[in-house]
Amino acid sequence: MKIDPENTAGLSAQIAEAIRGSIVSGALIVDERLPSEAELAEQFEVSRPTIREALKRLAAQSLIRTQRGAFGGAFVNRLSYEDARTQFVTTSTLLLSMNQVSFDTACEARFALERACAPMAAARREPDQLAIMRAEIARQSEPNLSDEAFCASDVTFHRALVDGAQNPVLSYQLSGSIEAMQPLMNMITFSARSRAEIVAIHANIAGALESRDGEATMSHLERLENYTKKLAHTVMAARQKARDGKGSATLATGDRTLVSQSEAKDT
Amino acid sequence: MKIDPENTAGLSAQIAEAIRGSIVSGALIVDERLPSEAELAEQFEVSRPTIREALKRLAAQSLIRTQRGAFGGAFVNRLSYEDARTQFVTTSTLLLSMNQVSFDTACEARFALERACAPMAAARREPDQLAIMRAEIARQSEPNLSDEAFCASDVTFHRALVDGAQNPVLSYQLSGSIEAMQPLMNMITFSARSRAEIVAIHANIAGALESRDGEATMSHLERLENYTKKLAHTVMAARQKARDGKGSATLATGDRTLVSQSEAKDT
DNA sequence: AGACTTTTAAATGTCTGACAAATGAAAATT
DNA sequence: AATTTTCATTTGTCAGACATTTAAAAGTCT
Numbered sequence: 001m002k003i004d005p006e007n008t009a010g011l012s013a014q015i016a017e018a019i020r021g022s023i024v025s026g027a028l029i030v031d032e033r034l035p036s037e038a039e040l041a042e043q044f045e046v047s048r049p050t051i052r053e054a055l056k057r058l059a060a061q062s063l064i065r066t067q068r069g070a071f072g073g074a075f076v077n078r079l080s081y082e083d084a085r086t087q088f089v090t091t092s093t094l095l096l097s098m099n100q101v102s103f104d105t106a107c108e109a110r111f112a113l114e115r116a117c118a119p120m121a122a123a124r125r126e127p128d129q130l131a132i133m134r135a136e137i138a139r140q141s142e143p144n145l146s147d148e149a150f151c152a153s154d155v156t157f158h159r160a161l162v163d164g165a166q167n168p169v170l171s172y173q174l175s176g177s178i179e180a181m182q183p184l185m186n187m188i189t190f191s192a193r194s195r196a197e198i199v200a201i202h203a204n205i206a207g208a209l210e211s212r213d214g215e216a217t218m219s220h221l222e223r224l225e226n227y228t229k230k231l232a233h234t235v236m237a238a239r240q241k242a243r244d245g246k247g248s249a250t251l252a253t254g255d256r257t258l259v260s261q262s263e264a265k266d267t
Numbered sequence: 268m269k270i271d272p273e274n275t276a277g278l279s280a281q282i283a284e285a286i287r288g289s290i291v292s293g294a295l296i297v298d299e300r301l302p303s304e305a306e307l308a309e310q311f312e313v314s315r316p317t318i319r320e321a322l323k324r325l326a327a328q329s330l331i332r333t334q335r336g337a338f339g340g341a342f343v344n345r346l347s348y349e350d351a352r353t354q355f356v357t358t359s360t361l362l363l364s365m366n367q368v369s370f371d372t373a374c375e376a377r378f379a380l381e382r383a384c385a386p387m388a389a390a391r392r393e394p395d396q397l398a399i400m401r402a403e404i405a406r407q408s409e410p411n412l413s414d415e416a417f418c419a420s421d422v423t424f425h426r427a428l429v430d431g432a433q434n435p436v437l438s439y440q441l442s443g444s445i446e447a448m449q450p451l452m453n454m455i456t457f458s459a460r461s462r463a464e465i466v467a468i469h470a471n472i473a474g475a476l477e478s479r480d481g482e483a484t485m486s487h488l489e490r491l492e493n494y495t496k497k498l499a500h501t502v503m504a505a506r507q508k509a510r511d512g513k514g515s516a517t518l519a520t521g522d523r524t525l526v527s528q529s530e531a532k533d534t
Numbered sequence: 535a536g537a538c539t540t541t542t543a544a545a546t547g548t549c550t551g552a553c554a555a556a557t558g559a560a561a562a563t564t
Numbered sequence: 565a566a567t568t569t570t571c572a573t574t575t576g577t578c579a580g581a582c583a584t585t586t587a588a589a590a591g592t593c594t
Contacts, residue, residue, distance in 0.1 A: 008556095010576070012323060023361075030365055036545060047578045049316050052547090056279060056320045057327035061354075063361070069586025070544040084362045087328075088355065094290075094330070095351045098297055101436060108387075109436035116383030120375075169368060169376035177440060277547070303574060314549045319576085336557025337573040 011046050012053035018044075019054065023063055023076055034064065034074040062087065081168055085176050092180030103184060103232045110181050111225035113174050114158060118221060119214035121164035132160040133206045140199050143192065150195065151185045157202060164209065185228075188235050197227060278313050279320035285311075286321065290330055290343055301331065301341040329354065348435055352443050359447035370451060370499045377448050378492035380441050381425060385488060386481035388431035399427040400473045407466050410459065417462065418452045424469060431476065452495075455502050464494060 007014060022028045035043065040051045055074055058064045062083040064074045077083075096106055121129075136157040140150060155178055162174040190198070201224045208216035274281060289295045302310065307318045322341055325331045329350045331341045344350075363373055388396075403424040407417060422445055429441040457465070468491045475483035 053323045056323045060324035060327040068546045072545050079361045084358050091351050094346045098345050112383045116379045335575045
């Protein structure tokens with residue numbers, strides 16, 4: 001593990017990379033304690049603040065955790081599904097909000113992934129997941145529910161569906177993907193009419209899962225995808241009209257992202 | 268944006284979180300320059316090293332980039348698909364290597380996701396993707412190819428398939444997922460016999476995509492999944508036998524992960 | 535002897551102050 | 565007018581110091 005002081009990348013970045021390599025390669029195993037900051041500073045021949053910056057980089061990625069006090073220090077973290085999911089959600093959310101991803105593209109990806117686990121969920125779902133889905137359907141039927149709460153319930157519903165596949169790796173990816181789309185979904189204002197339609201499809205999905213019918217689950221999901229896209233298009237068309245009204249020229253195609261974007265200044 | 272000095276989370280973590288919030292909420296837009304470290308230190312009423320640690324945390328997640336010199340500073344980064352993918356791959360790789368994920372579970376997730384984009388790839392694939400797949404099939408047929416090179420070619424092949432769906436969000440997730448599984452795949456030693464089998468299935472897949480047959484693509488992918496699992500089980504059974512030979516008692520089920528694991532010391 | 539309290543050493547968290555290096559803008563020079 | 569030099573700004577790094585936390589070790593009392 002040697003460091004090049006001339007490298008423009010910066011010492012702390014190089015050191016972080018070196019330690020990350022040791023973790024990935026298995027030289028440092030889970031729960032193993034790293035040398036103290038003072039020792040690391042000596043090893044890498046840099047100062048303690050530099051080491052600390054490197055460690056903070058690793059901590060930001062949940063690769064290590066630190067503990068104060070005697071016999072404290074930095075320890076290799078066991079990356080939990082929850083930690084991984086959180087990171088995935090923040091990354092995906094930012095990706096969607098900063099890259100002018102069209103609503104259709106994001107929506108298509110999300111439902112393609114969700115359909116992927118429909119057959120597995122139909123085959124393996126347990127009463128728990130069905131119960132959650134039924135409960136969320138009931139909540140979504142309440143008339144006094146805010147749009148945000150409706151969307152949050154939607155996320156819980158679909159997460160239960162994904163969890164029904166009983167595959168933690170799939171759950172990690174899909175629930176992250178679904179959650180990352182929530183800000184986009186929150187842009188849609190749901191009328192009583194559209195809510196009823198969505199709840200009906202949700203009920204279809206729950207029913208298909210109950211009777212362990214994977215094919216039906218997939219086709220209902222497809223209907224839901226198309227309906228969601230249609231709703232989004234309606235919202236965007238309305239906004240487009242409002243924008244046209246105040247005279248500013250904007251994109252004519254209705255399939256751009258809903259979130260407001262800063263002008264893309266490519267570096 | 269106020270900070271609580273009494274919070275046990277640590278000042279730099281709180282400050283990083285505050286700035287992250289400003290970025291996610293849109294208060295800070297892409298390519299906007301943050302105040303200088305000295306100014307931030309004054310605003311948050313902490314010292315510059317503390318601010319620096321916070322900024323390094325954000326830099327580790329590609330949320331900001333820094334530039335030295337006059338009119339330099341920290342700038343909000345536009346998160347690119349490539350950056351997001353890289354982060355996703357490292358996170359997923361670590362997750363798989365540190366959580367005793369069974370090979371079957373990871374394999375099942377990977378192929379479920381890949382099948383999800385098969386219909387879209389069949390409908391939209393362009394000559395480019397087909398050309399890449401044919402080229403990789405040719406490479407995989409070379410007899411003098413190392414196992415690692417064979418796996419790398421495998422990744423390229425499947426990535427082309429995924430890219431065929433023409434959905435960048437899907438590509439970001441799936442190619443990341445496929446790449447994260449490579450270390451597990453590298454554990455398998457491919458005999459000439461098994462390579463021939465895999466190449467044949469790959470050819471089937473390419474053919475199905477060429478004729479835009481989504482159903483056939485999916486069924487070939489399913490065959491490939493089952494064959495991959497079978498291969499892994501054979502390898503694991505052999506290792507199990509070797510381990511039994513030297514007398515150490517281990518798990519009897521053959522579906523545990525291939526990678527060596529440290530004992531799980533739950534915190 | 536055993537249980538409880540106090541001490542203590544090690545480690546991280548933070549601060550102050552300083553210097554080096556890079557960088558672009560403005561000023562000076564040709 | 566073009567080029568070079570100067571210069572202020574900002575990040576990168578360092579050194580040393582003190583505060584705070586923590587668990588082990590030593591001490592004390594019953």
